[in-house]
């Protein structure tokens with residue numbers, strides 16, 4: 391998802407440029423089935439968003455807004471991030487690296503912006519700048535992602551220490 395992206399392994403824009411259409415297909419297939427079943431939980435998420443290992447919850451960082459305005463359009467941030475996390479998860483399960491899966495997920499998000507909101511490239515840049523401005527939980531020393539978050543992105547980013555330890 392999406393994150394104190396200063397230290398992301400790949401800048402979002404670069405990852406998108408490297409994404410192939412075939413990678414996108416790999417990621418999007420499972421989306422329809424899962425989308426409506428997810429419970430949305432607002433909490434500390436150092437990488438801004440994530441999904442639980444059982445795929446029942448989407449975690450969204452409390453620094454984010456539910457809706458943002460880009461080029462006069464009201465963008466559903468929860469839906470955008472849910473698409474991102476599910477796509478990224480599916481792509482990683484399909485064998486892509488985190489960096490490539492993240493790129494596929496961004497491509498899916500941007501496709502939604504273009505098709506559902508008629509947002510152009512300038513709007514996409516504005517949209518990405520919004521997330522770059524939200525670094526709260528990554529920079530926060532005592533902010534941890536939920537213990538049951540899917541750890542793939544954290545493993546790949548050397549951030550396993552930012553996931554809470556299981557309580558039981």
Ligand SMILES: [Zn+2]
Nearest residue numbers: 391478492495
């Ligand atoms: Zn991602």
